[in-house]
Amino acid sequence: MNFFKSKKYNTWAAAAVGILMLGGGCTREYIENVNPVCFEQDVLPIFQSNCTQSGCHNSVTREQGYDLSNYEGILKGVEPGSYKRSEMYKIITTPFGIMPPSPYDRLSDDQITTIALWIDQGAEKTACETSSCDTTNVSLSGTVMPIFETYCNGCHGGSAPQGDIDLSNYTGIIKTVNDGSLVGSIQHAVGYSAMPQGSGKLSACNISKIEKWISLGAKND
């Protein structure tokens, strides 16, 4: 072990750092989705599900002067092109006085990212062509849960689900399937409270996907 004594420490250090810096070097890349964010399909439902419940930022109450049920209202808190300067981004990420307020949960990182990306792309009132409705291979985790996450979980999920109806897990969902309230509500049937509240009906495609899943036995798949 004389080698260690030979004080060639600097050589060792340089060799070690060299090895570390091998392998690709330092680059700066990001993944860009080829489809820009769509206002109508991606952004608006987040606001409608999380911000426009009664007593909050809907067209009736207009809490703090904000009506977040439509494009013009949302744009009031937005600085197109700069999410960092937009009040909307600040208020949904600030550690203090965050929106949605307690007991509602903070928006998910995915939802915040969608909003920030939309602002960054210019905050335009875009609507995307929906592809034809595909109801093959519907499953709870792949089809139904994502719909609920976008349109329902703002109220019916999190730590304080509205009306004790929690659509963020199978136990809660199957309860509404069994008593018929899920289908009744999303079809705006008489005798059920029309859902999603304060915004339009789910698209025919989304409703048929949910119905297909139920007709296949409403399995936890």
Added chain:
Amino acid sequence: MQKTVIQIIVGFAMLCLAANLAQAQDEPSLLDALGEEQTTDYATNAFKSPRVINGHSMEMLHEGTLDFRILHRFGDVSAGYYQLFGLDQASMRMAFDYGLTPNLMLGIGRSTNKKELDGFVKYRILWQSTGKRNMPISLLWVSGVTMNGMKDPTGEPEVPVTLSRRMGYYHELIIGRKFNERFTMQISPTLVHRNIVHNKLIANDLWAMGIGGRYKVTQRLAIVWDYGYVFNRFPANVTRNPLSLGVDIETGGHVFQLHFSNAVGMNERAYLSDENGNWGKGQIRFGFNLSRVFQIKKQY
């Protein structure tokens, strides 16, 4: 809840400071009694191991020693009894660290999380000492590299896999001081670079400030804490900053570090940039680090 956590931390710090002051007043100054010192007395055992909990500490391995480290992190405690409070789900990191010289150490490790391989070089620039050479702090530099080993490292099948897209780097400066036998604090400004990120708004370079410390309760037992404040996380979220509280237990040759943390990952890139749990919601996990030191090279 967040407030409570902060209060606990501040409380801890106050407690330590108070004990520190009380002790300082009791001791007659040795330096005064001896007059001029001729030898240099280096601060040793500022921490029981070269890691605080997740982050690097101001402590180095002795020359010629190999530290075999096995780190475990379990699932969320909030998962309840069904998952035995997270113990059913474990992720681990296995690592070998080696002290090449008194001031230089190398290490490699592999985590089950993202099958990530990591390696680092740690160099001590300044060593806290008293006596002939008086140095109030220790200053260390750590540079490391991480390599995601998943078949599809970005999680996007359309993105072609290249080596550079697997890589991340981190550089860290550690400024630490062992205030007395019991109390040590350190801060560590850190830069984490990811070669590829998930969208345009996520910064490739993440800047963070680590704050770590130790309070030795008995010869074999110490309380440790470790926090990393990330300045430019997207989406901004302070509750995701890694905060760990634990105890170090030393049993001849082994050091057990038991702790609770919201961090999932076990290397700098992972615990600073990945999605950690939320302390406020009880998304914390139990973990332990087991460290066994072997003397490879004889000490002269």
